[in-house]
Amino acid sequence: xxxxxxxxxxxxxxxxxxxxxxxxxxxxxxxxxxxxxxxxxxxxxxxxxxxxxxxxxxxxxxxxxxxxxxxxxxxxxxxxxxxxxxxxxxxxxxxxxxxxxxxxxxxxxxxxxxxxxxxxxxxxxxxxxxxxxxxxxxxxxxxxxxxxxxxxxxxxxxxxxxxxxxxxxxxxxxxxxxxxxxxxxxxxxxxxxxxxxxxxxxxxxxxxxxxxxxxxxxxxxxxxxxxxxxxxxxxxxxxxxxxxxxxxxxxxxxxxxxxxxxxx
Amino acid sequence: xxxxxxxxxxxxxxxxxxxxxxxxxxxxxxxxxxxxxxxxxxxxxxxxxxxxxxxxxxxxxxxxxxxxxxxxxxxxxxxxxxxxxxxxxxxxxxxxxxxxxxxxxxxxxxxxxxxxxxxxxxxxxxxxxxxxxxxxxxxxxxxxxxxxxxxxxxxxxxxxxxxxxxxxxxxxxxxxxxxxxxxxxxxxxxxxxxxxxxxxxxxxxxxxxxxxxxxxxxxxxxxxxxxxxxxxxxxxxxxxxxxxxxxxxxxxxxxxxxxxxxxxxxxxxxxxxxxx
Numbered sequence: 001x002x003x004x005x006x007x008x009x010x011x012x013x014x015x016x017x018x019x020x021x022x023x024x025x026x027x028x029x030x031x032x033x034x035x036x037x038x039x040x041x042x043x044x045x046x047x048x049x050x051x052x053x054x055x056x057x058x059x060x061x062x063x064x065x066x067x068x069x070x071x072x073x074x075x076x077x078x079x080x081x082x083x084x085x086x087x088x089x090x091x092x093x094x095x096x097x098x099x100x101x102x103x104x105x106x107x108x109x110x111x112x113x114x115x116x117x118x119x120x121x122x123x124x125x126x127x128x129x130x131x132x133x134x135x136x137x138x139x140x141x142x143x144x145x146x147x148x149x150x151x152x153x154x155x156x157x158x159x160x161x162x163x164x165x166x167x168x169x170x171x172x173x174x175x176x177x178x179x180x181x182x183x184x185x186x187x188x189x190x191x192x193x194x195x196x197x198x199x200x201x202x203x204x205x206x207x208x209x210x211x212x213x214x215x216x217x218x219x220x221x222x223x224x225x226x227x228x229x230x231x232x233x234x235x236x237x238x239x240x241x242x243x244x245x246x247x248x249x250x251x252x253x254x255x256x257x258x259x260x261x262x263x264x
Numbered sequence: 265x266x267x268x269x270x271x272x273x274x275x276x277x278x279x280x281x282x283x284x285x286x287x288x289x290x291x292x293x294x295x296x297x298x299x300x301x302x303x304x305x306x307x308x309x310x311x312x313x314x315x316x317x318x319x320x321x322x323x324x325x326x327x328x329x330x331x332x333x334x335x336x337x338x339x340x341x342x343x344x345x346x347x348x349x350x351x352x353x354x355x356x357x358x359x360x361x362x363x364x365x366x367x368x369x370x371x372x373x374x375x376x377x378x379x380x381x382x383x384x385x386x387x388x389x390x391x392x393x394x395x396x397x398x399x400x401x402x403x404x405x406x407x408x409x410x411x412x413x414x415x416x417x418x419x420x421x422x423x424x425x426x427x428x429x430x431x432x433x434x435x436x437x438x439x440x441x442x443x444x445x446x447x448x449x450x451x452x453x454x455x456x457x458x459x460x461x462x463x464x465x466x467x468x469x470x471x472x473x474x475x476x477x478x479x480x481x482x483x484x485x486x487x488x489x490x491x492x493x494x495x496x497x498x499x500x501x502x503x504x505x506x507x508x509x510x511x512x513x514x515x516x517x518x519x520x521x522x523x524x525x526x527x528x529x530x531x532x533x534x535x536x537x538x539x540x
Binding site (some may be wrong): 014015016017019020023028040041044052093099100102103106108109110112113114116117118120121123124125149167191196199200203204207208215218219222230231234237238241242245246 | 291296299300301303304306307308327329362382383385386387392393394396397398400401402404405408409480483484487488491498499502503505506511514517518521522525528529
């Protein structure tokens with residue numbers, strides 16, 4: 001516990017980039033050592049080069065892109081549907097204390113429940129095709145977006161709401177010209193989380209029951225014990241999640257910068 | 265003046281409405297509830313009654329949606345209730361084991377990332393990405409390594425829940441105002457005393473937020489994997505009924521797991537309020 005809060009130790013330390021490179025190198029070496037050590041079942045931890053080879057094979061093939069396209073299509077479709085419903089519900093509950101007090105506890109209760117347990121209902125109602133995956137994606141996106149919308153609406157300055165009333169704006173005009181711009185910082189946080197949840201939701205539904213998509217692909221490789229291809233698929237999925245997250249972060253920052261410009 | 269009758273009518277309607285709202289409020293107050301809560305409750309009950317009627321009349325197939333009365337009633341039947349208690353015990357036992365491991369590993373890890381700031385900066389982006397990544401997808405791999413047993417479920421729960429705790433512990437220590445630490449130094453406190461008497465209490469709220477998130481992530485991941493591999497407690501209750509095509513049983517299990525989650529979240533929120 002020595003030197004608990006002193007910044008001196010950091011001043012002379014390695015650079016951030018060096019730490020990142022060294023960490024990746026150490027992880028690869030450890031991975032290689034585990035692969036050749038014979039500690040685990042043969043083939044369970046293939047060497048990094050074997051996984052890299054499987055990844056290249058996956059990337060140059062056509063079926064990965066088809067599965068990736070299906071997962072992205074179902075995730076984004078559900079995300080759009082779930083977010084739109086959440087936006088409307090969020091504005092409704094945000095603008096009415098009575099209805100918020102009436103229904104928010106139920107939404108809050110469902111939000112904390114693992115959504116995967118609702119999959120049987122979605123399969124029974126929407127079937128085993130892509131419709132149930134879109135519904136799962138919409139359900140996963142709904143909760144973060146509805147709470148960020150309610151939070152965002154409650155933070156709108158009263159004077160802005162009164163300006164809308166004094167100009168006799170229609171509801172749709174108020175949403176477009178007042179609510180959405182004023183709620184944007186809070187809403188974007190919810191949308192980013194909602195998008196991540198949508199992708200995870202679709203992957204879990206594809207694992208549970210599907211004949212296409214990245215989740216299905218992962219399970220097929222796992223069942224067939226094609227371990228390098230399974231690792232390659234996991235890498236693709238994690239890369240997809242990171243890319244979507246980074247892309248939305250970039251969009252979020254650019255929108256917030258635009259809003260903060262003088263005169264906007 | 266042509267509007268007078270309408271006005272009168274509107275006034276009368278308003279009076280009736282007011283009387284209705286007032287009597288509704290009196291009724292709600294007599295039950296110890298406010299009008300909004302009672303309205304929410306009434307809406308949920310009405311929806312359930314509507315579904316009951318639609319299923320009973322055959323407008324909705326009972327092969328798609330179970331009768332709410334049967335599904336809810338079955339929770340309190342001896343056998344189902346016993347199964348629910350056993351499944352809850354098993355799942356929460358695994359959540360507890362995962363949480364102990366998470367706290368033991370994540371608090372020192374978060375502190376080290378605060379203490380060695382270059383490492384904290386290097387890993388913060390990776391940790392943020394892992395926070396949003398579908399970690400549960402690694403379960404086929406760990407199933408093969410550890411086998412299809414409770415240890416794998418605990419490990420997967422821990423892998424998901426540890427990330428928010430590390431992130432929040434680091435955030436808690438980096439957000440402490442330097443003045444507090446300077447005050448400690450001016451009182452000639454040892455570094456260990458500064459850590460335990462100043463830094464830990466000052467960061468407790470943020471650390472607890474991380475632990476709460478970790479707890480929720482752990483529970484969600486463990487139940488998700490229980491459902492997917494048909495093993496363990498609460499998640500298995502749902503998948504088991506569904507795979508047997510027991511529609512009422514599936515709905516009963518879903519409602520039961522939802523109720524357990526709701527109670528769990530209420531308890532966690534109460535504890536968080538106490539800490540705050």
